[in-house]
Amino acid sequence: xxxxxxxxxxxxxxxxxxxxxxxxxxxxxxxxxxxxxxxxxxxxxxxxxxxxxxxxxxxxxxxxxxxxxxxxxxxxxxxxxxxxxxxxxxxxxxxxxxxxxxxxxxxxxxxxxxx
Amino acid sequence: xxxxxxxxxxxxxxxxxxxxxxxxxxxxxxxxxxxxxxxxxxxxxxxxxxxxxxxxxxxxxxxxxxxxxxxxxxxxxxxxxxxxxxxxxxxxxxxxxxxxxxxxxxxxxxxxxx
Numbered sequence: 001x002x003x004x005x006x007x008x009x010x011x012x013x014x015x016x017x018x019x020x021x022x023x024x025x026x027x028x029x030x031x032x033x034x035x036x037x038x039x040x041x042x043x044x045x046x047x048x049x050x051x052x053x054x055x056x057x058x059x060x061x062x063x064x065x066x067x068x069x070x071x072x073x074x075x076x077x078x079x080x081x082x083x084x085x086x087x088x089x090x091x092x093x094x095x096x097x098x099x100x101x102x103x104x105x106x107x108x109x110x111x112x113x114x115x
Numbered sequence: 116x117x118x119x120x121x122x123x124x125x126x127x128x129x130x131x132x133x134x135x136x137x138x139x140x141x142x143x144x145x146x147x148x149x150x151x152x153x154x155x156x157x158x159x160x161x162x163x164x165x166x167x168x169x170x171x172x173x174x175x176x177x178x179x180x181x182x183x184x185x186x187x188x189x190x191x192x193x194x195x196x197x198x199x200x201x202x203x204x205x206x207x208x209x210x211x212x213x214x215x216x217x218x219x220x221x222x223x224x225x226x227x228x229x
Contacts, residue, residue, distance in 0.1 A: 106151070
């Protein structure tokens with residue numbers, strides 16, 4: 001099946017620094033990618049929808065200046081957590097929609113810990 | 116508005132026993148329903164989905180789920196649990212087969228006891 005890869009899988013950073021998480025569709029072109037956040041014992045919450053070549057669409061309550069999303073190519077979307085704080089610590093998951101079939105494929109997630 | 120409720124954050128079954136993971140949804144429109152499985156340190160993998168047509172849906176690894184509109188449920192079952200079924204399971208509802216608005220349940224962690 002199609003593969004979506006996230007990098008890094010784990011990241012620890014100091015408060016105030018910025019962290020970039022990459023989401024790549026390895027064997028298909030993804031016109032649309034989605035970013036989710038998952039708190040312990042809670043659901044995956046959609047943060048934003050990323051369309052190649054255009055600005056991301058953010059869900060209500062998600063700070064666009066805090067969570068910068070770039071979808072510069074059909075195989076790569078990045079999420080940058082700017083000026084990270086401990087409350088940004090979470091599990092971030094991306095998914096990519098295959099253009100041909102429309103099916104969604106999920107990455108393995110990236111765990112961010114902000115000290 | 117759409118939402119998903121998974122009853123039981125943790126379920127334990129003996130190897131060979133029936134697996135039943137519960138999912139109830141609320142949706143203002145006919146829903147598309149999904150079950151995903153997540154193994155440790157891996158991405159979410161689609162087990163099965165209901166879009167239209169037959170209400171009993173068969174998925175991978177011997178899992179199946181039945182869409183019951185009257186009960187607003189989409190419970191996941193497997194007749195005989197295997198050790199390799201131990202994982203986190205997520206139910207999700209969407210307005211479309213591939214649309215943006217995916218709403219996930221909180222997940223159910225399945226433990227299989229040898």
